[in-house]
Amino acid sequence: MRFLGMELGHPVINASGTFDAIAARRAFGDALLERFPFAAFVSKTVTLEPRQGNPPPRLWELAGGMINSIGLPNKGLAGYLEHDLPQLAELPVPLIVNVMGFTREEVGELVAAFAERDEVAALELNVSCPNVETGMIMGADPRETAALVEHVRPLTRKPLIVKLTPNCTSPGDVAAAAEAHGADAVSLINTLRGMAFHPRRPGVPWLGGGTGGVSGPAVRAVALAQVAEVRARVEVPIIGMGGVQSGRQAWDVLQAGADVVAVGTESFRDPMAGARVAAELRETLAASGIAPAADAVRREPIPHNA
Ligand code: RRO
Numbered sequence: 293m294r295f296l297g298m299e300l301g302h303p304v305i306n307a308s309g310t311f312d313a314i315a316a317r318r319a320f321g322d323a324l325l326e327r328f329p330f331a332a333f334v335s336k337t338v339t340l341e342p343r344q345g346n347p348p349p350r351l352w353e354l355a356g357g358m359i360n361s362i363g364l365p366n367k368g369l370a371g372y373l374e375h376d377l378p379q380l381a382e383l384p385v386p387l388i389v390n391v392m393g394f395t396r397e398e399v400g401e402l403v404a405a406f407a408e409r410d411e412v413a414a415l416e417l418n419v420s421c422p423n424v425e426t427g428m429i430m431g432a433d434p435r436e437t438a439a440l441v442e443h444v445r446p447l448t449r450k451p452l453i454v455k456l457t458p459n460c461t462s463p464g465d466v467a468a469a470a471e472a473h474g475a476d477a478v479s480l481i482n483t484l485r486g487m488a489f490h491p492r493r494p495g496v497p498w499l500g501g502g503t504g505g506v507s508g509p510a511v512r513a514v515a516l517a518q519v520a521e522v523r524a525r526v527e528v529p530i531i532g533m534g535g536v537q538s539g540r541q542a543w544d545v546l547q548a549g550a551d552v553v554a555v556g557t558e559s560f561r562d563p564m565a566g567a568r569v570a571a572e573l574r575e576t577l578a579a580s581g582i583a584p585a586a587d588a589v590r591r592e593p594i595p596h597n598a
Pocket of ligand 1: 309337360361362363364365418420421422423482483505506
């Protein structure tokens with residue numbers, strides 16, 4: 293299928309930050325390249341300057357998923373270009389680079405730098421990380437999002453995907469603002485802000501960052517409702533994600549209005565989850581007499597109360 297100018301072998305990709313392709317290549321060698329689980333690879337968020345990330349502990353397991361407070365550890369733009377990009381360019385699928393800045397200008401610098409790189413097929417703007425120390429999330433406000441997209445749009449001809457937050461009043465308003473100012477696609481959902489307390493120290497937050505982002509099956513119903521809400525507001529393609537563990541659940545995300553599905557938290561349990569979900573999705577579609585997946589995507593808005 294074609295998606296944002298990329299040729300995808302199937303409609304399942306990864307959610308940013310949930311699959312470390314460089315570590316996986318070290319662990320599995322070239323077998324990873326022969327059986328890469330995703331149709332495109334979205335890399336972990338890159339910031340302009342290197343970051344250590346949040347203090348530990350960074351993870352808390354829930355009955356229906358987990359809470360992370362990773363805090364964007366990364367090598368920064370220069371480190372990414374020198375160390376990560378050459379390795380990620382060897383993957384057998386298109387590369388989507390996820391970037392985040394603390395100001396519009398910072399995001400602009402990142403976008404302009406990647407605009408030059410042929411290895412990069414598309415850019416995802418992370419306006420939705422719940423784990424930044426400022427607590428400020430550009431993607432919670434349609435006007436901030438509009439101003440950001442307007443600022444970076446002239447800096448690249450590559451497809452721009454805006455990663456939306458569920459932690460706002462109206463993801464539909466934010467998506468519409470992104471589309472109106474030049475976004476080529478939107479992706480959702482990022483994690484829902486949550487917290488957990490230390491099991492032996494009453495009242496003390498477990499996570500080093502205090503709060504974190506909830507992901508996994510616990511957020512699947514929220515993701516479906518938000519994808520449906522956004523589908524009713526925009527024409528651009530949607531990358532839908534949130535708690536998908538099976539082909540049947542991926543099909544639900546497509547039914548809600550997504551064009552492509554991302555697998556996130558499930559890859560921590562099974563690094564090949566993306567390939568399994570893609571195979572199950574193919575079977576689900578074949579069993580219902582619908583194929584290929586891209587033609588099956590529901591176009592008309594489905595009822596919702598947003
Ligand atoms: O690194 C993180 O803590 C993180 C990021 Br950038 C994000 O976008 N979503 C998330 O749950 N964690």
